[in-house]
Amino acid sequence: MFYSLQGEGARSGRAAVFCRFSKCNLWTGREQDRKAAVCNFCDTDIVGTDGQNGGIFTGALALVDAVTALWPDNAGGKPYVICTGGEPALQLDEELISCFHDSGFEVGIETNGTLPLPNGLDWICVSPKGSAQVVVEHCNELKLVYPQALAPPERFQNLSAENYFLSPMASPNVADSALDAFKQENTRKALEYCLVHPQWRLTLQMHKLLGID
Ligand SMILES: C[S@@+](CC[C@H](N)C(=O)[O-])C[C@H]1O[C@@H](n2cnc3c(N)ncnc32)[C@H](O)[C@@H]1O
Ligand SMILES: Nc1nc2[nH]cc(C(=O)O)c2c(=O)[nH]1
Ligand code: SF4
Numbered sequence: 001m002f003y004s005l006q007g008e009g010a011r012s013g014r015a016a017v018f019c020r021f022s023k024c025n026l027w028t029g030r031e032q033d034r035k036a037a038v039c040n041f042c043d044t045d046i047v048g049t050d051g052q053n054g055g056i057f058t059g060a061l062a063l064v065d066a067v068t069a070l071w072p073d074n075a076g077g078k079p080y081v082i083c084t085g086g087e088p089a090l091q092l093d094e095e096l097i098s099c100f101h102d103s104g105f106e107v108g109i110e111t112n113g114t115l116p117l118p119n120g121l122d123w124i125c126v127s128p129k130g131s132a133q134v135v136v137e138h139c140n141e142l143k144l145v146y147p148q149a150l151a152p153p154e155r156f157q158n159l160s161a162e163n164y165f166l167s168p169m170a171s172p173n174v175a176d177s178a179l180d181a182f183k184q185e186n187t188r189k190a191l192e193y194c195l196v197h198p199q200w201r202l203t204l205q206m207h208k209l210l211g212i213d
């Protein structure tokens, strides 16, 4: 868990506590399994609970307390927690969402869209992966990593979303992702796609450009 600025999509620049759930249904998180995984470009360590402010939380209240401790005191603005991962839809439930609400938080999710979502979320970002079927029926933003051979934008242009974004694929190696040629090439391709298809907007991973979490 960490406090940072949302670096992607329609809410870019907004302060939030990121709550990163471990495990995913589209990749084990082990490098030896990456090539064969449905999602094979993940830029995140999704294994274990030993990350920054990590742990195993047996109840919603304990988790909400840990998130609340990361939000600045008396700071104004609406507290915001972004549930991400790994795939947060494997673990997030209505009880946790309503505990966050009781503590004054707005609750967002970053999801691959392949699993049904609990009720009560305030902001849903769906980011489709490869051949995986999206089951989430409506989202606030669709944020498609581009290019993906098995997930071209045309497959998603009729999904119900308030915003459609292309996010250039960065190399899975976060350390050198800011400047590498791979990302520059993908950024150029995404830019060109958005110019030809104005339904789609370009989003860049601002936190990586800034060198923050
Ligand atoms: C690590 S995922 C976790 C949430 C969820 N499992 C998902 O895929 O949306 C968080 C965000 O990072 C994006 N992402 C992951 N790897 C990326 C990469 N190599 N380049 C650009 N975006 C990436 C995902 O598409 C998603 O929007
Ligand atoms: N700053 C920042 N913004 C983000 N937006 C989505 C992220 C994610 O990994 O889910 C992310 C992240 O890891 N860092
Ligand atoms: S990007 Fe999301 S869906 Fe893909 S492996 Fe990482 S956590 Fe799973």
Ligand SMILES: [Mg+2]
Binding pocket: 043, 044
């Ligand atoms: Mg990230």
